[in-house]
Amino acid sequence: xxxxxxxxxxxxxxxxxxxxxxxxxxxxxxxxxxxxxxxxxxxxxxxxxxxxxxxxxxxxxxxxxxxxxxxxxxxxxxxxxxxxxxxxxxxxxxxxxxxxxxxxxxxxxxxxxxxxxxxxxxxxxxxxxxxxxxxxxxxxxxxxxxxxxxxxxxxxxxxxxxxxxxxxxxxxxxxxxxxxxxxxxxxxxxxxx
Numbered sequence: 001x002x003x004x005x006x007x008x009x010x011x012x013x014x015x016x017x018x019x020x021x022x023x024x025x026x027x028x029x030x031x032x033x034x035x036x037x038x039x040x041x042x043x044x045x046x047x048x049x050x051x052x053x054x055x056x057x058x059x060x061x062x063x064x065x066x067x068x069x070x071x072x073x074x075x076x077x078x079x080x081x082x083x084x085x086x087x088x089x090x091x092x093x094x095x096x097x098x099x100x101x102x103x104x105x106x107x108x109x110x111x112x113x114x115x116x117x118x119x120x121x122x123x124x125x126x127x128x129x130x131x132x133x134x135x136x137x138x139x140x141x142x143x144x145x146x147x148x149x150x151x152x153x154x155x156x157x158x159x160x161x162x163x164x165x166x167x168x169x170x171x172x173x174x175x176x177x178x179x180x181x182x183x184x185x186x187x188x189x190x191x192x193x
Contacts, residue, residue: 004051006037012054013062015039015047024048041066045102064102101142105155109162110145113171133164136172148173 006012006020019038026033034050041047041064053061101107116124117135139145149162156162156178163179164171 004035004055006051006054012039012060014042014067015049015061015063018046022048024050039064043102066102101146104142104146106146106149107142109149109156110139110142113162114140117171131168133168134170136170138173139171149176153178 006017008017008020010017010020016039017037018040022036022038023033024036034052036048036050037054038046038048043064043066045064045066047064049061053059114135115122116128117133118129119125120129122129139148152173153176160178160180161184162171163177163184165175165177169175
């Protein structure tokens with residue numbers, strides 16, 4: 001097996017190595033972890049990746065994850081509430097924006113909301129997008145979503161997740177709240193953010 005090495009300023013896709021001697025995957029079972037590197041993505045995020053994944057011939061790590069978002073945005077489909085059909089549109093502009101919010105506490109809430117409503121391959125899609133649950137157009141911009149949530153609901157409370165006030169309604173301003181797992185269990189839509 002070839003021992004991989006990296007150097008500072010070496011580029012891998014959208015990432016540039018800033019620390020070639022990072023350990024990753026450190027656990028009690030594997031106290032030395034794996035050889036890795038810290039990279040700075042062109043979008044501004046720092047990320048750590050195992051060296052073997054940088055050199056993978058099948059699926060090399062080429063970014064902090066922003067390339068996946070860009071690819072997903074280019075093939076996005078939304079259920080049209082009036083016709084019941086699907087509308088194809090391009091959300092690339094949203095993902096190309098260097099928002100720097102990928103580490104924000106509400107980013108995963110936003111990402112999971114979009115995914116379960118608009119990505120047919122997501123395991124939760126049948127209970128959301130498959131039932132016609134949508135995300136309002138302005139909330140496709142993560143910065144707009146975070147600003148509205150923080151101004152109107154406040155930060156995510158411990159043990160709570162985003163819930164729609166109407167089980168059959170969209171994710172939109174004035175139609176969401178923070179709920180406990182028990183409250184969400186009573187809502188047939190379930191809890192996934």
